[in-house]
Amino acid sequence: MSLWEYANPVKFMKTSGFLLPWVVGLAAVTLVSGLVWGYFFVPAAENFGGSVKVIYVHVPAAMMAINIWGMMLVTSLIWLIRRHHVSALAAKAAAPIGAVMTLIALITGAVWGQPMWGTWWEWDPRLTSFLILFLFYLGYIALWAAVENPDTAADLTSVLSLVGAVFAALSRYAANFWNQGLHQGATLSLDKEQHIADVYWFPLLLCMAGFVLFFVALVLVRTRTEIRTRRLGALQQRERMA
Amino acid sequence: MIALLIRDLRLAVRAGGGFGLGLAFFLIVVTLVPFGVGPQGDILARIAPGILWLGALLACLLSLDRIFALDFEDGSLDLLATAPMPLEGVVAMKAFAHWLTTGLPLVIAAPVFGILLHLPAAAQSWLVISLLLGTPALSVLGTFGAALTVGLKRGGLLLSLLVLPFYVPTLIFGAELIRRGAQGMATEVALLMLAGITAATVALIPFASAAAIRVNLR
Numbered sequence: 001m002s003l004w005e006y007a008n009p010v011k012f013m014k015t016s017g018f019l020l021p022w023v024v025g026l027a028a029v030t031l032v033s034g035l036v037w038g039y040f041f042v043p044a045a046e047n048f049g050g051s052v053k054v055i056y057v058h059v060p061a062a063m064m065a066i067n068i069w070g071m072m073l074v075t076s077l078i079w080l081i082r083r084h085h086v087s088a089l090a091a092k093a094a095a096p097i098g099a100v101m102t103l104i105a106l107i108t109g110a111v112w113g114q115p116m117w118g119t120w121w122e123w124d125p126r127l128t129s130f131l132i133l134f135l136f137y138l139g140y141i142a143l144w145a146a147v148e149n150p151d152t153a154a155d156l157t158s159v160l161s162l163v164g165a166v167f168a169a170l171s172r173y174a175a176n177f178w179n180q181g182l183h184q185g186a187t188l189s190l191d192k193e194q195h196i197a198d199v200y201w202f203p204l205l206l207c208m209a210g211f212v213l214f215f216v217a218l219v220l221v222r223t224r225t226e227i228r229t230r231r232l233g234a235l236q237q238r239e240r241m242a
Numbered sequence: 243m244i245a246l247l248i249r250d251l252r253l254a255v256r257a258g259g260g261f262g263l264g265l266a267f268f269l270i271v272v273t274l275v276p277f278g279v280g281p282q283g284d285i286l287a288r289i290a291p292g293i294l295w296l297g298a299l300l301a302c303l304l305s306l307d308r309i310f311a312l313d314f315e316d317g318s319l320d321l322l323a324t325a326p327m328p329l330e331g332v333v334a335m336k337a338f339a340h341w342l343t344t345g346l347p348l349v350i351a352a353p354v355f356g357i358l359l360h361l362p363a364a365a366q367s368w369l370v371i372s373l374l375l376g377t378p379a380l381s382v383l384g385t386f387g388a389a390l391t392v393g394l395k396r397g398g399l400l401l402s403l404l405v406l407p408f409y410v411p412t413l414i415f416g417a418e419l420i421r422r423g424a425q426g427m428a429t430e431v432a433l434l435m436l437a438g439i440t441a442a443t444v445a446l447i448p449f450a451s452a453a454a455i456r457v458n459l460r
Binding site: 132136142143147159162163171175177178 | 386390391393394397400403404406407408410411414415418431432435439447450453454457458460
């Protein structure tokens with residue numbers, strides 16, 4: 001029993017078909033309870049008023065936006081090294097979700113920035129690097145769409161995701177050097193002291209878990225769709241040959 | 243390798259426009275900017291580093307799709323790929339030839355364009371240094387984008403979408419170097435980062451480009 005068994009599409013379809021309803025259900029429960037808790041049962045914060053509530057969408061979306069590229073990086077590497085098609089298709093399935101997460105983080109950030117900073121947009125390093133990340137996602141998706149042969153497309157986009165990861169990170173530090181930011185520094189951390197009161201922290205944790213589960217569910221659905229499309233194409237090819 | 247370099251240079255010069263076109267484009271950008279933002283010298287002087295860098299970036303982008311496309315169409319890219327020389331070397335030489343025909347003329351002509359845009363005299367030397375250090379990275383990263391899109395019928399627009407985000411760090415440090423140099427601020431960080439990015443891309447990106455070409459020739 002190893003992880004690589006799921007490189008077999010049949011095995012993957014079977015297991016993911018069994019897991020999918022559970023993941024969807026769990027995602028729905030955590031997301032709804034986390035958001036309801038965050039939006040209706042949390043006191044308005046000092047200095048922030050009701051606008052603090054935007055963090056329950058903004059922070060998880062921003063976290064996912066970065067981590068989805070990381071997930072695409074890992075699956076692309078697996079494709080390049082071990083040639084597992086499911087892995088390449090999972091990377092393809094994740095890209096549009098990552099792009100939307102980046103957009104959600106940018107838009108909720110603008111909604112929050114208007115009352116707090118008095119501006120919808122500021123050329124702050126964090127905001128700017130997210131915009132650049134969004135452009136990287138667009139380029140990745142466009143390359144997948146432009147190349148006809150699926151294996152060629154998988155190879156090219158994999159190389160792009162590797163080089164893109166380096167340059168997205170580099171742009172982040174370049175933007176830091178270029179302009180001082182308005183955006184607050186990191187509040188959440190695994191190894192340092194947290195700067196958030198428990199009353200806000202617990203619903204946020206629930207929302208973050210909900211976003212992760214929601215992403216897993218979406219990737220599973222989209223990967224399954226990709227595999228079925230691939231099968232359909234193969235069947236049609238066989239039909240034409242016969 | 244030298245033979246390939248000479249061949250590419252000769253093709254660029256004789257095919258017409260390869261050599262001077264980038265410069266002419268640069269000139270047009272610089273001419274149009276005052277029409278757009280007004281002729282006041284102080285505004286022009288302040289935005290000059292950014293405009294000159296953006297012009298260099300766009301001039302470079304214009305000629306990128308030709309790096310591999312022509313060789314791909316007439317089959318010489320297949321020959322180069324099967325030649326005893328490593329494909330990474332071919333890519334590096336092509337990037338070098340591209341830089342010699344677009345980057346280097348810009349570097350040499352940049353002070354003239356700087357005068358047109360009222361760039362202060364103190365910043366002129368920084369302008370040349372920053373373009374000299376930064377433009378090789380533009381050419382090398384360009385080969386990566388060109389290699390990704392070489393098999394496509396109409397890859398031009400996709401090529402710009404893919405390549406331009408990669409130019410962000412170079413653009414930031416390059417323009418910042420001129421700005422800080424002009425104001426007499428510390429320039430070490432920008433200078434070292436710009437040189438570092440160029441050195442790293444020149445060393446590593448040919449491998450990624452060669453990998454993409456091999457995929458496209460399969």
